[in-house]
Amino acid sequence: MQQRYAYGYVRVSTHDQEEISPDSQEKLLREYAKKNNIVILKIFFELGISGRKADKRPEFQNMIGSAKSKEHPVDTILVWKYSRFARNQEESIVYKSLLKKQNNVDVISISEPLVDGPFGSLIERIIEWMDEYYSIRLSGEVFRGMKENAMRGSFQARPPLGYKVKEHGKPPVIVPEEAKIVRIIFDKYVNENAGFFDIARYLNSLGFKTSHNKPFERRSIEYIIQNPTYCGMIRWNRTKNDTNEIKDKSEWIITDGGHEPIISKELFDKAQERFKNEYLPKGARPASTYKHWLSGLLKCPDCGRTLTASTMHRRNGERYSYFSCYGYSKGKCAKPNGISSLVLEKEVLQNLKEVLDAGTIEFELHKLEPVEAVNERSILQERLKGLTGKENRIKASYREGIDTLEEYKENKQLIQKEREDIENQLAELSDSQPDDPAATKDKLLKKVFSVYSIVSSDQYTDMQKNTALRQIVDKIVYNRQTDTLKIYYCLYQK
Numbered sequence: 049m050q051q052r053y054a055y056g057y058v059r060v061s062t063h064d065q066e067e068i069s070p071d072s073q074e075k076l077l078r079e080y081a082k083k084n085n086i087v088i089l090k091i092f093f094e095l096g097i098s099g100r101k102a103d104k105r106p107e108f109q110n111m112i113g114s115a116k117s118k119e120h121p122v123d124t125i126l127v128w129k130y131s132r133f134a135r136n137q138e139e140s141i142v143y144k145s146l147l148k149k150q151n152n153v154d155v156i157s158i159s160e161p162l163v164d165g166p167f168g169s170l171i172e173r174i175i176e177w178m179d180e181y182y183s184i185r186l187s188g189e190v191f192r193g194m195k196e197n198a199m200r201g202s203f204q205a206r207p208p209l210g211y212k213v214k215e216h217g218k219p220p221v222i223v224p225e226e227a228k229i230v231r232i233i234f235d236k237y238v239n240e241n242a243g244f245f246d247i248a249r250y251l252n253s254l255g256f257k258t259s260h261n262k263p264f265e266r267r268s269i270e271y272i273i274q275n276p277t278y279c280g281m282i283r284w285n286r287t288k289n290d291t292n293e294i295k296d297k298s299e300w301i302i303t304d305g306g307h308e309p310i311i312s313k314e315l316f317d318k319a320q321e322r323f324k325n326e327y328l329p330k331g332a333r334p335a336s337t338y339k340h341w342l343s344g345l346l347k348c349p350d351c352g353r354t355l356t357a358s359t360m361h362r363r364n365g366e367r368y369s370y371f372s373c374y375g376y377s378k379g380k381c382a383k384p385n386g387i388s389s390l391v392l393e394k395e396v397l398q399n400l401k402e403v404l405d406a407g408t409i410e411f412e413l414h415k416l417e418p419v420e421a422v423n424e425r426s427i428l429q430e431r432l433k434g435l436t437g438k439e440n441r442i443k444a445s446y447r448e449g450i451d452t453l454e455e456y457k458e459n460k461q462l463i464q465k466e467r468e469d470i471e472n473q474l475a476e477l478s479d480s481q482p483d484d485p486a487a488t489k490d491k492l493l494k495k496v497f498s499v500y501s502i503v504s505s506d507q508y509t510d511m512q513k514n515t516a517l518r519q520i521v522d523k524i525v526y527n528r529q530t531d532t533l534k535i536y537y538c539l540y541q542k
């Protein structure tokens with residue numbers, strides 16, 4: 049038998065159940081070589097890399113590069129199994145045929161039968177197919193293993209507001225009082241179109257606290273709104289372990305968490321939809337998609353489609369938007385109904401101001417089915433009772449000489465202030481009878497006032513202005529021919 053020269057290739061797949069160690073693979077390769085008059089020039093060891101992508105295997109690449117070199121150092125590559133060589137059929141066929149045709153190098157699996165002729169190559173392909181199947185199946189298992197680890201990890205971590213860990217390593221369980229807050233947040237966000245600020249303010253006014261026992265802030269609401277834990281899912285691979293930096297969304301994995309959801313998947317999805325539409329991180333916003341605060345609200349009187357904004361620049365560099373019918377730009381509507389944001393803004397502000405001055409407003413009432421009925425009155429009354437207890441305690445501290453007179457006075461003032469706030473809120477509650485048309489109108493006018501102060505100020509972002517406006521406006525229709533603008537006001541109410 050003519051002497052042949054070979055490279056050995058040893059790869060350990062950590063996910064293969066039928067695995068033998070690198071040492072054993074090497075030993076088998078050397079035994080085979082000896083028996084078959086093959087001299088092994090070098091063994092390439094690929095340790096600890098899963099083989100689904102050949103280009104991630106540096107040693108493999110080194111070996112192939114060397115085997116293909118002009119010097120033709122080897123005529124054979126020995127592997128323990130074909131599945132060590134490549135993990136899918138195309139990859140294997142490509143490398144093997146390239147090696148054979150261009151460099152006359154054979155790839156031999158020492159533990160699998162090698163049959164010559166067309167039948168042999170058919171068997172080879174079947175073996176590769178099976179390997180591929182095996183690999184895919186394994187990667188499913190790998191995935192499951194990773195998921196289980198991640199889930200265990202996330203169960204060990206502190207669960208979000210609304211959940212607590214009752215038994216270590218088990219899915220978290222619902223804390224009813226906290227779950228209620230979560231439902232209020234999603235309800236307000238999706239059904240009442242409330243902004244993060246408004247929701248935070250609302251919860252704080254009722255004395256609710258975050259899981260860290262702090263008042264709610266804009267970002268606590270934003271975080272809760274995006275957390276799929278609340279609809280029974282679990283999210284992992286969201287941040288880098290070492291830096292906590294948030295990874296690209298495509299890398300997140302969201303799977304069924306095995307815990308009880310607090311809100312429906314439907315409600316969660318609606319919240320994500322709104323969030324996606326309104327939220328663009330500052331850095332990720334190219335100038336061309338600069339979002340005007342009237343975006344999405346303007347409708348074409350001819351076809352009903354939304355007027356979309358394109359960014360324009362004035363000579364002084366100032367940016368503005370030019371709105372025109374989306375249908376017109378697609379050739380589906382005959383009229384552009386175009387209007388510049390500079391004109392439009394003035395018109396809208398003027399319209400809001402007129403409504404406020406006149407004190408009358410035409411609007412549509414959107415009735416909401418509450419997800420979580422909040423008895424605001426009883427919550428506030430509970431807080432009043434709590435204040436009385438507090439008052440007694442500071443009195444006692446003063447009497448017993450723990451607090452100085454100044455401290456006592458200061459505490460007393462704080463409590464008094466809180467009491468007034470709660471009493472004001474209670475008074476407001478009794479003012480508004482939900483079915484009283486006058487009270488409903490007043491409620492809307494109050495909202496119009498606060499929205500007006502937001503959109504006419506430069507203290508707010510376009511997104512905040514847009515959010516504010518959507519709470520009281522269904523749509524705005526501008527008719528270019530008649531040069532008229534009509535705002536369709538609305539009120540969301542339970």
Ligand SMILES: [Zn+2]
Pocket residue numbers: 348349350351352353373374375376381382383
């Ligand atoms: Zn149109």
